[in-house]
Amino acid sequence: MTTYYGLYGQKVQYLASDPTDVQIGQVWYNSTSATLKVRAATTSGTWASGGNLNTARYGFGTAGTQTAALGFGGYIGGGAGVNTTTATEAYDGTTWTTVSSMPLARRYLGGCGTQTAALGFGGYVMSAPYKTGQTTAWSGSSWTVVNSMNTARTSLASFGTQTAAIGAGGDNYPPATGRPSNVTESYNGTSWTTVNSLNTARRGLGGAGIQTAGLAFGGYIETPVYQAASESWNGTSWTTTPSLNTGRNRVSGFGTQTIAIALGGYNGAATNSTELWNGTSWTATTNYPTAVDGAGTAGTNTAGLAFGGGTPASPAPSYSTVASQEWTGAGVGQTKTVTVT
C-alpha cells in the first residue's frame, strides 16, 4: 500500500498545535483540534476577517501593512461640527489600538507611509473653507504639522512614503462647480511641488504604488459619473491604462504599480466588487465579504488589509463599519484543514 512516508520520505507529524515554520506541501495532524492540516499555495486571493476598529468610520487616511497598519481621521457621524474625527488607530495584525490624535479633524484625506512614519494630507474639514491642504507627519507616537499642499482638496489618490509621496486628483469642493481635480503634487519630505496632471480629472479615486511608480483608478465626475479609468504614473507623467471593469466612486486600493487590488466603492450603491491589476489589465477576483465604500487600506497584493468603510444601512450616525478584512493573494502559503467526506 502506498503511504505518505513512501511517497515523500517524511511522516505526518502529530502535534498539539500548528507549527510556526511550515513549508508549502507540509502535512500535519493537530491533536488538539483533531484535524489533518496542510500548507497549500493559494490559487486565488481570499479575504478573512481581521480585528475590529474601535471607531466605525469611512473616508479616512491610511498607511502601513497588513500586520502594522494605521488609520486616521474620517467620517464618524454625530451631527454638524462633530462628524469628522481626529482619531488615529494602530493595528498589530490582531487588535486596533487608539493612539495620539491628529491636530485637525478631517475626512477624505490622503495617507501613505508606514505605521511608524506616515503622512496625512488634504481632506474635508467642518468649517470654512472646508477643504484643506494641511499635511501632517506621524512619528509613530505623535503628529506634527509640516508644509501644506499647494492645492487644498479632498478625496484624492495617495501613495508613497512619508518622505516621497504623491497626491493626485480629488475634489475642489467648494465651489459646487468644477469639482473634479486633475492636479498632481509630489512631496519630498519637506515641501509639495505641483507636477504633471492626471489625464482624467476626478475625485474619489483609488491609488497604489510609490512616488516613482504609481497607479490611480476609478473615481467620480459629474458626467459620465462613476469612473473606470485607470492611469499609471512613472514618476514624471501619467499614462492611461486599461480601465476597471466596474466604474466606481470612493474606491479603495493597495499594492504596487504592477500588481494592485481595487475593492469596494459606490456606483449607485456600495459594492463588494474586487478587481486585480496585473500590470496589464483589471480582472474580477474574490469579492469583498460585504459591500463597502471609502474603506481604509494597507499592505500589498500578497498581504493586504481593508478596514472600516461605509456599508449599506449601517446604523446612524456613522453609516460605516468597524470590521476589517485581511487579503492574501494567490500563490501564498496558507494552512488548510483537510475535510474527508
Next chain:
Amino acid sequence: MAYKYCVAECWGKGFITHDDSSKFQVSGFPGNVWQIPADNQDANLWVNKVAGIWKTKAEAQAIVDVEVTAAQAAWDALPDAQKQAPIGRQRPTAIVLE
C-alpha cells in the same frame, strides 16, 4: 447559484478565515445576515462555527428590509446640509437578496 442564509454577529478576527474564504464565498448584508452557497458542506460547517441561526430567504430579506428602512428614515431626518455631497452619504437603497 442557489443560496442559504443565516444570522451571525461578526466578532472580528477568525470569523471568516482564509480557509473558509478559499472554499466558498460568504457575503454579508445589513442586520448581520450572511449569504452562503447552498449544498456546500464547508459553508454549513462555517455556519455552525459562527453559531449562525438559519433563516429562510424570506426571513433574511425581512431582516435586511427592516435595517434598510431604518437607515433610510435616519437619513431622511438629517438636515439638508448633511445630505449634500461631499458632506453626507447618499440615501441607503433597497437590497434584494438573490
